[in-house]
Amino acid sequence: xxxxxxxxxxxxxxxxxxxxxxxxxxxxxxxxxxxxxxxxxxxxxxxxxxxxxxxxxxxxxxxxxxxxxxxxxxxxxxxxxxxxxxxxxxxxxxxxxxxxxxxxxxxxxxxxxxxxxxxxxxxxxxxxxxxxxxxxxxxxxxxxxxxxxxxxxxxxxxxxxxxxxxxxxxxxxxxxxxxxxxxxxxxxxxxxxxxxxxxxxxxxxxxxxxxxxxxxxxxxxxxxxxxxxxxxxxxxxxxxxxxxxxxxxxxxxxxxxxxxxxxxxxxxxxxxxxxxxxxxxxxxxxxxxxxxxxxxxxxxxxxxxxxxxxxxxxxxxxxxxxxxxxxxxxxxxxxxxxxxxxxxxx
Numbered sequence: 001x002x003x004x005x006x007x008x009x010x011x012x013x014x015x016x017x018x019x020x021x022x023x024x025x026x027x028x029x030x031x032x033x034x035x036x037x038x039x040x041x042x043x044x045x046x047x048x049x050x051x052x053x054x055x056x057x058x059x060x061x062x063x064x065x066x067x068x069x070x071x072x073x074x075x076x077x078x079x080x081x082x083x084x085x086x087x088x089x090x091x092x093x094x095x096x097x098x099x100x101x102x103x104x105x106x107x108x109x110x111x112x113x114x115x116x117x118x119x120x121x122x123x124x125x126x127x128x129x130x131x132x133x134x135x136x137x138x139x140x141x142x143x144x145x146x147x148x149x150x151x152x153x154x155x156x157x158x159x160x161x162x163x164x165x166x167x168x169x170x171x172x173x174x175x176x177x178x179x180x181x182x183x184x185x186x187x188x189x190x191x192x193x194x195x196x197x198x199x200x201x202x203x204x205x206x207x208x209x210x211x212x213x214x215x216x217x218x219x220x221x222x223x224x225x226x227x228x229x230x231x232x233x234x235x236x237x238x239x240x241x242x243x244x245x246x247x248x249x250x251x252x253x254x255x256x257x258x259x260x261x262x263x264x265x266x267x268x269x270x271x272x273x274x275x276x277x278x279x280x281x282x283x284x285x286x287x288x289x290x291x292x293x294x295x296x297x298x299x300x301x302x303x304x305x306x307x308x309x310x311x312x313x314x315x316x317x318x319x320x321x322x323x324x325x326x327x328x329x330x331x332x333x334x335x336x337x338x339x340x341x342x343x344x345x346x
């Protein structure tokens with residue numbers, strides 16, 4: 001129903017009056033805050049005039065309403081609920097940050113006093129300090145940094161992790177520190193590589209990130225082998241890593257590139273994931289001495305699964321999980337294929 005100007009002024013005036021009362025203000029008090037006369041406020045509420053547009057911001061602040069609510073002359077309940085939820089979230093985040101900060105402070109003071117009082121030296125305290133520093137980089141530092149937040153937090157965490165290793169080495173001693181720092185440095189290459197791709201390239205992030213992950217796994221295995229020795233790298237490490245990477249890339253290709261709906265994509269990805277267990281376990285049986293685990297064909301046999309269960313072998317659980325995953329993935333593929341057929345026939 002169309003409202004004439006008189007009705008609009010009356011509705012606006014009633015809204016202003018209601019919000020003034022909700023704010024606990026008299027006409028005189030509101031007029032004092034807005035530097036107008038009490039009669040001016042009275043005219044607004046009686047629908048005799050509108051406030052000047054230059055006063056909108058001040059009126060909204062005094063009545064604790066938004067400018068949208070002012071011009072619409074009604075409460076925006078959805079916006080108020082969102083604002084309330086945002087305030088609750090901010091309070092929860094602030095409370096969590098303070099909780100962690102207080103916990104870190106209490107732990108540091110307590111450990112400092114105990115280390116000096118009991119051992120008359122500061123030795124294992126440095127392990128606690130660097131550990132807390134590492135935690136601080138994830139829980140509190142992101143809220144303190146304004147620019148380049150990811151790089152600063154990642155850099156702080158990397159430095160604290162290296163210092164933690166050095167603190168452990170100073171306390172425990174030994175020749176493991178070289179390998180430990182090298183392996184830790186290699187582990188840090190992955191998040192820093194992902195950050196560099198995101199920061200300086202910004203295109204095809206998911207495929208490039210997957211490629212970086214694949215190369216990193218083989219690099220990490222090589223560094224570990226360099227410090228541990230043995231003949232396992234080419235005979236066991238690389239083949240198993242290649243098999244795992246093959247399944248990972250296959251699943252990624254299905255989800256990222258396959259032109260199909262979510263049901264069909266999910267079903268094919270689940271099918272690949274279900275086959276990863278028998279294939280990789282079968283590869284382990286071939287590369288290692290026979291571990292007594294299920295053969296590849298055993299995963300498809302309910303009888304073989306029940307026989308292993310009756311014999312008290314825990315490996316029957318792997319067979320059961322595979323069969324359940326296989327059934328679910330095939331069902332998802334059937335549903336997805338039907339949906340694709342319907343979509344393409346439209």
